[in-house]
Amino acid sequence: MTLYDYKCDGCGVRFExxxxxxAPPVRICPECGAEKVRKILSTGGVQIGGSHSAAPPPSPCGGGGCGGGMCNMA
Ligand SMILES: [Zn+2]
Structure with missing residues (x-):
């Protein structure tokens, strides 16, 4: 599901x-019933695809420099 922002040019109401x-976009205003609803660019909340896992936190070793367990952890 994608969140869309709409605005009615008839009564000026804005809704999401x-x-x-x-699915077809909303055409009819839920407030005034006018067919003047247009889709506007959302300022956020748009979710595309799945959730990518965040990058792993940096290891104290700096990554790859101490694979043999010889890392000096302060
Ligand atoms: Zn309206």
Whole structure:
């Protein structure tokens, strides 16, 4: 599901709706019923694809420099 921002040019109401990209966009304003709703760029909240795991925290060894357990950990 992707969150979309819509704005009605009829009454000026702004609302959000989440629906799959394959679904048709909202055309009718839920407030005034006018067919003047247009999609505006969302300022955030758009989720594309799955969640990528964050990069692992930096190891005290600096990574790869002490594979043999010889790292001096202060
Ligand atoms: Zn409206």
């Amino acid at each position: 709706k989440d629906h799959p990209m394959s």
